Amino acid sequence: MSKxxxxxxSSGAEIRKKPLSLRIWNNxxxxxxxxxxxxxxxxxxxxxxxxxxYAFYEYKPVGTPTFVGLANFEKMFGxxxxxxMTAFTNTLELSIVRLLLTNLxxxxxxxxxxxxxxxxxxxxxxxxxxxxHFMSWAVVASIFSLFLSPSSTGLVNGMLREWxxxxxxxxxxxxxxxxxxxxxxxxGINIWKETGWGTIVFLATLSGVNPELYEAADIDGATRxxxxxxxxxxxxxxxxxxxxILNLAKVLNMFEPVFVLYNNAVYDVADVISTYTYRQTFxxxxxxxxxxxxxxxxxxxxxxxxxxxxxWLSKKVRGRGII
Amino acid sequence: xxxxxxxxxxxxxxxxSLAACGNNDAATTDSTSNDSASTTEKTDSSDAKTDAATDSxxxxxxxxxxxxxxxxxxxxxxxxGQADFEAQWEAAVSERMGYAVDLQIQQLxxxxxxxxxxxxxxxxxxxxxxxxxxxxxxxxxxxxxxxDMADAYANAEFQNRITLTAINENLKDKEGRLYGFAPxxxxxxxxYVKKAxxxxxxxxxxxxKTYDDYLNMLVRFHDEDPDGxxxxxxxxxxxxxxxxxxxAPYINYLPEFWQDAYxxxxxxxxGVWYDGFNTQETKDALLRLQDAYNKGAIDPESLTASTxxxxxxxxxxxQTGSSGVFTYWAGSWYQTLTxxxxxxxxxxxxxxxxxxxxxxxxxxxxNREAPVWVIIDDGDGDNAREQEIFDMFIDTMLDxxxxxxxxxxxxxxxxxxTKAESFTTNAGTDSAKEYxxxxxxxxxxxSPNDPNSVWKKNHLDPALVxxxxxxxxxxxxxxxxxxxxxFTDNCIDAPSSPTSETYTNESGTIYDAKMAVxxxxxxxxxxxxxxxxxxxxxxxxATIETILAELNAQ
Numbered sequence: 001m002s003k004x005x006x007x008x009x010s011s012g013a014e015i016r017k018k019p020l021s022l023r024i025w026n027n028x029x030x031x032x033x034x035x036x037x038x039x040x041x042x043x044x045x046x047x048x049x050x051x052x053x054y055a056f057y058e059y060k061p062v063g064t065p066t067f068v069g070l071a072n073f074e075k076m077f078g079x080x081x082x083x084x085m086t087a088f089t090n091t092l093e094l095s096i097v098r099l100l101l102t103n104l105x106x107x108x109x110x111x112x113x114x115x116x117x118x119x120x121x122x123x124x125x126x127x128x129x130x131x132x133h134f135m136s137w138a139v140v141a142s143i144f145s146l147f148l149s150p151s152s153t154g155l156v157n158g159m160l161r162e163w164x165x166x167x168x169x170x171x172x173x174x175x176x177x178x179x180x181x182x183x184x185x186x187x188g189i190n191i192w193k194e195t196g197w198g199t200i201v202f203l204a205t206l207s208g209v210n211p212e213l214y215e216a217a218d219i220d221g222a223t224r225x226x227x228x229x230x231x232x233x234x235x236x237x238x239x240x241x242x243x244x245i246l247n248l249a250k251v252l253n254m255f256e257p258v259f260v261l262y263n264n265a266v267y268d269v270a271d272v273i274s275t276y277t278y279r280q281t282f283x284x285x286x287x288x289x290x291x292x293x294x295x296x297x298x299x300x301x302x303x304x305x306x307x308x309x310x311x312w313l314s315k316k317v318r319g320r321g322i323i
Numbered sequence: 324x325x326x327x328x329x330x331x332x333x334x335x336x337x338x339x340s341l342a343a344c345g346n347n348d349a350a351t352t353d354s355t356s357n358d359s360a361s362t363t364e365k366t367d368s369s370d371a372k373t374d375a376a377t378d379s380x381x382x383x384x385x386x387x388x389x390x391x392x393x394x395x396x397x398x399x400x401x402x403x404g405q406a407d408f409e410a411q412w413e414a415a416v417s418e419r420m421g422y423a424v425d426l427q428i429q430q431l432x433x434x435x436x437x438x439x440x441x442x443x444x445x446x447x448x449x450x451x452x453x454x455x456x457x458x459x460x461x462x463x464x465x466x467x468x469x470x471d472m473a474d475a476y477a478n479a480e481f482q483n484r485i486t487l488t489a490i491n492e493n494l495k496d497k498e499g500r501l502y503g504f505a506p507x508x509x510x511x512x513x514x515y516v517k518k519a520x521x522x523x524x525x526x527x528x529x530x531x532k533t534y535d536d537y538l539n540m541l542v543r544f545h546d547e548d549p550d551g552x553x554x555x556x557x558x559x560x561x562x563x564x565x566x567x568x569x570x571a572p573y574i575n576y577l578p579e580f581w582q583d584a585y586x587x588x589x590x591x592x593x594g595v596w597y598d599g600f601n602t603q604e605t606k607d608a609l610l611r612l613q614d615a616y617n618k619g620a621i622d623p624e625s626l627t628a629s630t631x632x633x634x635x636x637x638x639x640x641x642q643t644g645s646s647g648v649f650t651y652w653a654g655s656w657y658q659t660l661t662x663x664x665x666x667x668x669x670x671x672x673x674x675x676x677x678x679x680x681x682x683x684x685x686x687x688x689x690n691r692e693a694p695v696w697v698i699i700d701d702g703d704g705d706n707a708r709e710q711e712i713f714d715m716f717i718d719t720m721l722d723x724x725x726x727x728x729x730x731x732x733x734x735x736x737x738x739x740x741t742k743a744e745s746f747t748t749n750a751g752t753d754s755a756k757e758y759x760x761x762x763x764x765x766x767x768x769x770s771p772n773d774p775n776s777v778w779k780k781n782h783l784d785p786a787l788v789x790x791x792x793x794x795x796x797x798x799x800x801x802x803x804x805x806x807x808x809x810f811t812d813n814c815i816d817a818p819s820s821p822t823s824e825t826y827t828n829e830s831g832t833i834y835d836a837k838m839a840v841x842x843x844x845x846x847x848x849x850x851x852x853x854x855x856x857x858x859x860x861x862x863x864x865a866t867i868e869t870i871l872a873e874l875n876a877q
Contacts, residue, residue, distance in 0.1 A: 060466070061440075061441050061444030061445050062444055062463070062466045062467070062468040063466055063467070063468075079829075079865065079866055080832060082861075082862055083832060083835065083862070149624060149644075150623040150624060151559070151622055151623065151624050151636075151644040152556070152557035152558070152559075152643060152644045153557075153641075153643055153644035171617075171619070171623075172623065174623050174624075174626065174846065176627070177623075177626050177627055177842075177846065178846075263626070263627040264627075264835065264838040264839075264842065265626055265627065265838075265842040265846065267835060267838075267839065268839070279831055279835070280831055280832075281441070282435075282437070282438035282441055282442070283437070283438065283569075283831045283834075284437070284441075284827070284828075284830045284831040285437055285440075285441070285458060285459040285462040285463065285827065285830070286441075286462040286463060286466070286827045286828075287441055287831075288828055289445060291828075
């Protein structure tokens with residue numbers, strides 16, 4: 001019997017493995033069950049990937065795609081480099097800041113919720129802060145556009161004027177069309193919308209903290225704040241890092257929140273790769289899908305690097321990877 | 324055993340569902356492919372066949388399903404009587420063609436039409452006929468996807484009735500090919516002013532003759548209290564869908580500010596193409612916009628507003644935050660804007676502002692290049708299918724009688740009627756209006772989805788059409804008629820859009836760069852020369868040079 005057909009049990013005992021074909025036959029029911037899934041994944045995930053070849057073609061809505069080599073990439077890093085790099089850096093900056101801010105706010109809110117003694121109040125508050133997550137971005141954008149309107153009917157500008165922050169000589173602030181204001185507003189809206197949802201995983205972790213740790217801290221005379229800092233927060237440490245690492249791989253997937261809130265006045269701070277690709281694809285009469293595929297391919301490559309980086313970080317921190 | 328049976332059952336269910344999806348896809352692909360676009364009895368035109376046989380085949384060709392893609396210009400929408408329009412069109416055209424024709428209308432979102440058409444074409448989902456804006460048409464014409472209808476147009480049944488021959492003659496390229504057909508001329512925008520606001524501030528519209536007069540009016544609309552709510556400063560002079568439009572003629576929503584500037588690539592009197600954006604005229608216009616913006620004369624939301632938002636803000640029930648001036652489409656929109664003001668219980672009388680001297684100096688308001696209907700060429704080298712589509716769709720569209728009436732006014736007894744009837748709009752309000760018609764009298768009915776407004780038109784504006792109706796059916800409101808007359812008396816044709824490969828590829832990037840300049844100068848008080856250099860010349864200057872070189876080499 002060759003070694004390749006021998007396996008070790010957990011107790012170190014050697015057992016003979018049956019030939020692969022026989023194992024497949026013995027488990028044929030499972031393989032048959034798996035087959036449709038395999039076909040499904042191949043058709044819906046891998047077959048479309050063949051489309052990346054169009055990054056090397058000039059591919060317009062009409063006519064036959066023409067192979068152009070690296071011309072689309074030359075355009076991306078040549079004539080269109082300013083717009084493309086603006087979108088690329090904006091994507092990273094907006095996504096990473098969003099990731100940090102929404103998680104930070106979720107941690108803070110989780111800590112406070114965890115400290116609440118009144119269960120009814122806690123549950124009610126949790127429900128209220130979860131709600132914005134279920135609103136579509138289109139609705140959120142409409143609401144905030146009304147609130148932040150620069151016209152005389154805008155709620156926020158009206159309040160600023162009422163409180164004397166805006167004087168008679170001052171113009172109303174167009175928050176969503178001002179490069180200085182757009183990012184703070186965008187991040188603020190994200191915090192409002194996603195903080196509640198982000199608390200779920202942290203609250204779940206906190207519910208698993210051993211109460212004896214708190215009792216020991218009580219015996220040591222720790223104050224409530226000290227318990228929060230020296231017991232609760234360290235208990236969350238692993239979860240915080242896990243959440244950050246898992247989300248790091250997705251930072252380039254930002255489209256909808258930006259698309260519904262940005263406009264051409266703030267492209268310099270708001271345009272991200274997805275919105276740039278969208279405009280290059282759909283805002284002109286005869287787009288070159290080859291170019292936008294090239295942009296998408298570049299984004300995927302960077303995303304792939306981020307996934308590998310996340311995996312490496314995950315192995316370092318948690319002892320196991322994410323892929 | 325049970326587990327195995329269950330696993331087999333689940334597996335076969337998934338396989339079946341996948342197979343079903345596959346079959347469906349295959350069927351869809353077949354039915355929508357360009358080569359077989361909606362063709363039911365397509366004749367084989369192989370080389371082996373003789374010319375006579377091909378001619379015979381062409382004569383026998385029947386195109387029983389017509390796929391049409393259209394934007395919001397077909398006002399008989401799904402919730403506004405489209406099914407009746409479709410049924411009556413099919414009946415009339417089937418009778419004309421001698422076989423049953425099924426019309427399949429795919430009406431795409433008006434504001435996202437260019438995007439949607441791009442998506443359709445990318446998925447090889449080609450219609451038989453579709454409408455295109457002039458700029459879109461210019462981009463697609465050289466691609467070979469559009470059928471050259473020059474011969475069909477020359478032999479069209481409506482030829483001897485055409486009154487505006489130049490419209491379609493001008494669409495022909497240098498070789499005389501005609502890839503699109505414009506059933507109407509382009510139309511354009513005129514400036515409307517709320518009469519009540521003028522009266523409230525004691526302004527006479529006839530006194531608004533120069534830009535200074537115009538700006539002064541706008542500033543007063545902002546600084547004073549034209550809506551009479553007791554608060555000054557909560558209204559604006561003018562609202563627009565962007566300081567610079569994203570389709571030709573770009574400047575038509577704020578002509579008083581742009582005046583002699585045309586911020587696009589255009590051709591001079593000597594036939595030389597140049598960049599109209601990087602000119603002194605455009606810089607002056609941007610400074611006028613900046614000045615007016617700073618004075619509160621322009622609603623700041625104009626920077627980002629869509630046409631829908633700008634419109635609704637203007638005729639909103641709550642006039643706080645609204646504007647006194649709105650430059651919008653002429654003709655039937657004069658009536659539509661008035662109707663909306665009435666519906667919102669706002670003073671509805673509007674004044675059409677005669678072009679101020681600076682606008683009159685260039686000839687008046689801009690008449691845009693007309694949208695066109697195009698026929699998608701299946702590329703098989705045989706014109707039978709395309710000629711049949713022309714005959715059933717374009718030739719009938721201007722038949723002067725039944726079909727043209729459908730395109731002009733909509734479906735009989737749904738949008739219009741000749742039967743005796745009486746109805747009242749806005750019953751029970753101060754704006755109530757009674758309509759009484761005798762038997763045999765052609766008249767428009769209440770809109771199917773809004774009994775408080777009278778239907779205005781369907782796709783063709785009777786005042787703009789290149790070949791008028793011959794059946795004597797006329798029912799245009801006084802306002803719409805006045806609006807059309809006012810526009811035709813005060814308009815000039817907009818410059819032609821360019822056609823160049825680089826322009827086609829880079830028009831999106833160029834527009835973004837232009838908007839960056841406009842925003843920087845108008846809303847951020849930026850220096851116009853610096854903005855022009857850093858946000859435009861440095862970003863797309865080389866591209867513009869390439870485009871101009873291509874255009875001037877043609």
